[in-house]
Amino acid sequence: MIEVMDLTKMYGPSRAVSGLTFDVKPGQVTGFLGHNGAGKSTTLRMILGLHKPTSGQALINGVRKHDLRNPMLEVGAMLDAAEVQGGRSAVDHLQALAYAGGIPRRRVEQVLEEVGLAGAARKRIAAFSQGMRQRLGIAAALLADPGVIILDEPVNGLDPEGIRWLRTLLRSLASEGRTVLLSSHLMTEMSLTADRLIIIGRGKLIEDTSTADLLARFQGDVLVRSPHAARLATTLEAAGATVRRAPRTAEPATSGAPSPPPPGEELLVTGLSPAAIGDAALASGCALHELAPRRASLEEAFMETTQ
Known part of the structure; x- marks a missing residue:
């Protein structure tokens, strides 16, 4: 579970996040929405301990990220798929992460297969397309089989087949009782994937509701x-x-199509x-x-x- 409590982040006189409070519960996919500059990425970085809050706190499984005994086993994240060493191969990148986290090497082969990169395992990351980099970032997030998964714009660069694959994967992870938090600007995909939505604007909470309830309103x-x-x-x-x-409805393409009203x-x-x-x-x-x-x-x- 992720708990955000009265989280605030100031950059000099600028307030990026202001008194933000919400929970992300296991067993469902939670979408994190907001316009550019709303404070989404800053909030995710504070949850992951990459930015220090000015006030308030963000907890993962009841403690701060830095206080987790074995963080890789509890939380996996992808914030920027481009933040990798391009000279390495995909398998070398994941093996380095596995070594650092005490994760068996066989798990590297499993996640490469799971994200569809088994055939490109020895290929240098610099030659990867954006979609392949996204898949590699997701593989890194899933490497330790964590119970909490945080993904920032994971759909970027994926083709329609990849988007459907990711949707199925995320819903499968949530059905296993994991906590899944993702941000995305693709509203159509978010409506098909997310069970719950957290919407922020100018660093403040606007909505914390189910997708169905928001649409019904x-x-x-x-x-x-x-x-x-x-x-x-x-x-x-x-x-x-x-x-x-x-x-007016467009004219039918063929003579056998129904006539417009x-x-x-x-x-x-x-x-x-x-x-x-x-x-x-x-x-x-x-x-x-x-x-x-x-x-x-x-x-x-x-x-x-x-x-």
Whole structure:
């Protein structure tokens, strides 16, 4: 478990982190979100003992990182995949870490296989692509099979296959009861990976909530399709809704594809629930061909939350 308690970091007169308090619990993937400059990287570095807090404290399994008896066995982290010696091979890099942590050498082969780098084990890191460096950094974080994993922007440079692999890996680690904390700017991927979200802005906590609860608070509009769209729009606006015409659907690519609805049939409605829209349509004698609530994306919810 990770505990952050009233954590503050000052750089001269500048306050990078201000009174930050949150927990990261085992058994789930926790996403750490914030705009550039929000204090995410500074917070992660204080959790890992790389930066000294001005006040407050960050604990891993109840103690500071420096006080862990065998830190590599308890916490694995990747903050910057580029911070490696390019002249070494992947296997040499991991073997050096294993030697320093008293980890069996066979574990090096296991993690290289796990992250998909077994075939490039003898290749110099300087020749690695960004995605390969990311995989190597993740391998280093997992080397000692720790119970706490902290990853900063692990998706950078990964192709779609690599992103799916990482998502599956992180959720598997959490299902084993491990504590997983990761930051990322890819909101779509975070919505598919994270069970819980910690959102900060200007070094302060904005949200500590589940992904599902955050999205539920930001209900999107409702797509309504009706052959009586103009009359229905007037009825819904009278009931307090905001109504706008949906953008026209692109023409089908092939003659066998379904034809798009006629212009003007589709409306986007906000301010009324789907049930209220259906009741208003029935009362006004307007037929409905489609009534589809559209949830806000995590990106939309994040932007609204940090406004």
